[in-house]
Amino acid sequence: MDEAVWDIGYLVASILFIMGLKKLGHPRTAPTGNLYGALGMLVAVVVTIAQMDFGLSNNFILIIAGLAIGGIIGYLMAVRVQMTGMPEMVALFNGFGGAASALVAASEVFRRINENDLPEGLELHVAWTAIGLSALVGWVTLTGSLLAMMKLKGGVEIFGTWYRTPTWGPEWLNYVKGLVLISIVGLLYMTIEEPGNQDYVIAIIALSSILGILFVLPIGGADMPVVVSLLNSLSGIAAAFTGFIIGNNVLIIAGSMVGAAGLILTNIMCKAMNRQLIDVLFKSFGGSDKEQVTRTKVGSDPEEVAMICDGISKCVIIPGYGMAVSQCQHQVREFADILEANGCEVKYGIHPVAGRMPGHMNVLLAEASVPYEKLIEMDDINSEMGECDVAIVVGANDTVNPAARSGEGPLAGMPIIDADKARVVVMVKRSLSVGYAGVDNDLFYEDKTMMLFGDGKKMMTELVSSMKEL
């Protein structure tokens, strides 16, 4: 039988990926889409293993071992992760995907050099360019994702000491990045000129790893969703280049599709923040120069807030990252249920970049069984804020900061939810400290604002019990 027949299996896998990705974009079909994707992957893996010639070697056992180890680790990570840890998890998986592509490229180049099996002519150019690009994109994705993950966590703990992830990037760092990139491209040419020299390959790997770190280092935490999305795109591109190395269309199709998909998402997020991708990547923002908070505000207690909330007719809940951290989505929903039982209309105002991932709030509220129709996107809720009696801001800051309208400072021009248009604003927050963008929030100090200082879960629980006592 002609070996090309196996390619039909890859075609089936490609079709499953395309349909899967399409279905993932619609709420009703999304679970099927995910299933199609997984099924496509299974087909691709089975077809690959089925056409392998194992000869007398023990490779079969090794491959099964590799699949088992990876499968168990991946499954355990996926099952155990908390919903708050999702962004970090996606960043980490991204990094693994990029690293896998880069390692495949490295494996191919070292095998060819060690066995003195160097290609010639066109094949040399294609293979070595693909290997170089796959290494470049793959290693950048790995180190970039790892740093992004640590930035999302805020820091790392080494031997019991907490180290905050730094954000650092003077203007000249951009030139350094450019220089590193040019050096890598130069090295790429040199590997083609002298394909047997593995020092060049090692230099490409080292420089690409450094580039990934330099790339993410200056970008502040507020922009991390954009970075994670862009890295998602890159890990797809790395897989596509790997497809060129092994001459396999399913890798090229799936990889470049994911690359394009990641780019679209990245754009959606940039638009939501009213920023250009270029600015996010090359002009440091949300960095370490945080404003010092000098003003003070007297906190309120849950009983007071409960009394205010008694008998109102319209309430908008605006969640932020704080809700994710304290895991208080169930308490938030319970609070909303009480209000609704009293005849109040409750809606949720979802800022497109609330939390650390697009759709982060939606996932959390879905977990607490909040009906889909009550989650209102920013533009739609803003037109209703004027009629809102009480706006309850749970662990959000920058996304309701009126400073964004002023046209100055790091938040300038970012669209916000107009919480300040509500008659009363209740902010559940641990302190008056600044948000990720590092800008003080005037909303805290307005007379109509009531601050509930404390952990989101604790405060919402107390608020719920106060409501019940009324």
Next chain:
Amino acid sequence: MELITLIGAITVFILAIFLGFELITKVPATLHTPLMSGANAISGITIVGALIFSNTDYNGGNPGIAAWLAFLALILATINVVGGFAVTNRMLNMIAGKRRGN
């Protein structure tokens, strides 16, 4: 590699990029995170490359550095694939669970 093969591969590459752009233009915010996670799992297709290279080099019972790199790639790609689909499924189940609740 023949020139025609290369041009064929580049054609597939470019067309798939356009396909990706068209496939996911209008996506509700609820699905952004699961979509990112699902797309990320699909990019784990590099597992095919890792599988192929994991086989080439153990021959003769002498796995060189190339073989070990491929084996490591296989583990990482599998984590990406299995973990990615599993976590996407978890997220989507939550959304679906909420829909059934209504």
